[in-house]
Amino acid sequence: MRHDPSRLTTRGWNGYSASDHRAFRYTTPKLRLTAADLDATPLLHARAIHIICSPTRCRELVTDILSRRRRSARDSDGSYSRPFIIWEPVPDRCVPDELLNCTNALPLVDICSPNHAELAGFMGSDGLDPATGEISAAAVERSCEQLLASMPLQSYTLVVRAGEKGCYIAKNGGRKRVSAAKSKSGGHAKPRKKEYVQGGLRPDTDMEALFAGLMQDEEGVVAREEIEVDPGIEKWIPAYYRREEESGSTKVVDPTGGGNTFLGGLAVALARGRTIEEACAWGSVAASFAIEQVGVPVLGVDEHGNETWNGVRVEERLWEFQGRLL
Template sequence: MSFDETKPVGFVTLGMFIIDEFSFSDENGIPTGRTVDAQEWLVFTIYIGGGGTYAAIGARIWLPAEAIGMVVDRGYDFPDSIRKQLLAYGSDMWMFRNQPGSKTTRALNSYVGEHRNFEYLTPRIRITPRDLIGTRIAKPKILHFICSPSRASAIMAEVGEIADWYPTTIYEPIPDRCVPEELPALIEVLPSISILSPNAEEALSLLSRALPPTRASIEEAASCFLDYGIGDNGSGHVIIRSGEMGAYVKSRERKGIWIEAYWKGEHEARIVDVTGAGNSFLGGLAAGLLLSPDVFDATFYASVSASFTIEQQGLPTVSGAEAEHPLWNGDFPLRRLQILKARHGEL
C-alpha cells in the first residue's frame, strides 16, 4: 500500500498490545472467587489489554481510525475473535505485525483488595520509532510511549535520528520504574519531552514524597518536575493523573489547574474497572491536541476518554464506527465534553 509521508498520521502509540488475565483476592491475599481466565474469555468475552491499546482507543473516541496508528504484534496463538474486535473500531488504525515463532504477549493483572499488581506471562516485544519507518504510520504528529526513563532516552534518541520529524511527545512512565533511583534518568530525558504524565502515586514515588497523595503534594510535585526542565527551553507541560481528584495540569507559562474526573461523587457507581484509564486518558489528550492545540483544553478531552474506559471491564463499545460522531457506550463524547467544561465555567 502506498502512503504519503507529507501527510503524517495524527497519533501513534508505541505501547504494546496485550491479552490480559486477571486474579482477585482480598487484602489478606485470600481469593475472592471472582475470576476471569483465558478459557472463559474465549468462550464468552475477550478482554483486550495493553497500555498502547487503551491509548489508541482513547484517541479513537475523538478521531477517525485513519488518524491513529498502533503496531499489534500477533503471535501464533492470536485469536481471530480478537482481530475482529479490534477491526470493529476501524481497520486503518491497526498495523498487524506477525510473530510466527512467538506467543502473543500476555500479562496477569492481580488485584489484592484495591491494589493492582501487573506481571508479564510471556516475553515482551517492544516497539521503537524505527519500526514505524516505511509504514503508513511513520512520523506521526504526536507520539506516545510508556516505559522506563532510560528507555525513554533511547526512544528520543531514535526520534532525533529520523529526518524531518519533530513530534509532540507524551511520556507515560511505566509504574514499576517510578522509583527514586530512576529520577536522575528522568531528569536527563525531560528536556526532550513535550508532556510528562505520571499518575499521582508514581509522581510522588519518583520524588520520594509521602503517600497518599493530596492536592497540595500533587501540585508541589508538578512544580518540581517543571523545575527540572520539561521540553525545549522548559516549554513543556506536566499532567498528573489523580483518579477521583481529577488531573492537575501545569506549565511554566501558566498556573496549574485541576480538571475534574467526569465520574465523581454521587456518580462514582458508574465506575466498574479503572484498568487502562490512564492510558486512555493520554490517548484522549493526544486527540484533544489535534483538535484544540492548547494542552489545558485538551485535558478535557482526556478526562472524557477515561470516563468511557472505566464504565466496564475491558474496552468501551462503539456503535456506528463509520459515522462522523459515533456512539461510545451508547453516549456521545461531545455531550460529555460540554458537561465537563460547563462544570469549569468553560462554556
C-alpha cells in the same frame, strides 16, 4: 507490525485492592517496540506519539524516532515536522535513583504524564494522605513544584493522572520553544553548532558558555532574540466521574485502561491544535468510556447514523463536561 501467530500481544494481569491500589505483572514476555519498527509505516509520521518506558530509554527512543523522521522527510523531499511526544514513565523505574534521568528526559518530550504513584515514586514517597490512605492532591502539587523548580531555564509540562481526583497540569514558567519557522523568519543565517562547555562546575568554568549550551535547541542553535516568557500553569482538571459525596458510590466499574485512554484523548486533542487544558478535558472524557464497564466500550450507531460508545455520542459527553468546567 510484528507477525508471529504464536505471540499476538504482550499480556499482563491487573489487580486492585479495596482502596483501588493497583498491582500489575506481566504474564508473557514483553514485546519491545523500537524506533526501527516504525520505518516504512505511517506511524513514523504520526502527529503525536505516546511512549511508555524508562527515562533512559525515553531519551534513546525520542532521539532515534526524530532522526528517522528527519531522514525519511529528506529522502522523500518532504518537510520535517516534530510530533507531540507524550512520555509515560514505566512504573518500576519511578524511583529516586532515576530522578536525574527523568530530568534529563524532560527536555526531549512535550508532556511527561506519570500517575500520582509514579510521580511520588521519583520523590521517594507514596503520594497518599497518611490520615485517609487516599490520593493526596497536596502531595501531587508539592512533587510537581519540586521537580519543575529544579529546571528553571525552560518550560516543561507535567500532566499527573490522579484517579478520581482527575489530573493536575503543572507547567513551569521559562523559555518557550520557538518553532523552526519562527526562528528562521528573521532572515538570519543559521548559526553553526558550537561545542559549548558541559559537565560539572569548576573555578574556571566559562558560565556564559555553559548557559549557552543549556539554551541550545535540538539542532544546536542558541535562541537569543526569540526568547519568550511562559507564565506557567497550575491547574486541576476533574475526572469525568466523581464519587458521590453522600453515598460514596461511583459509576466506575473497572479502571483498567483509563490512563492509556486518557493519554490517547489528550494526544488527539493536541494534534488538532487544542490547548493543554482542553486536551486534558478530552482525555478525561475518553477515559470515562473505558472505565464504566469491564472491557472496551460498545460501539454503536444512533437513529441519525452517528457513532456512539455505550449508547452515547462522544461529542455530547465532551460538550457536557466542558460546560461543567466553565
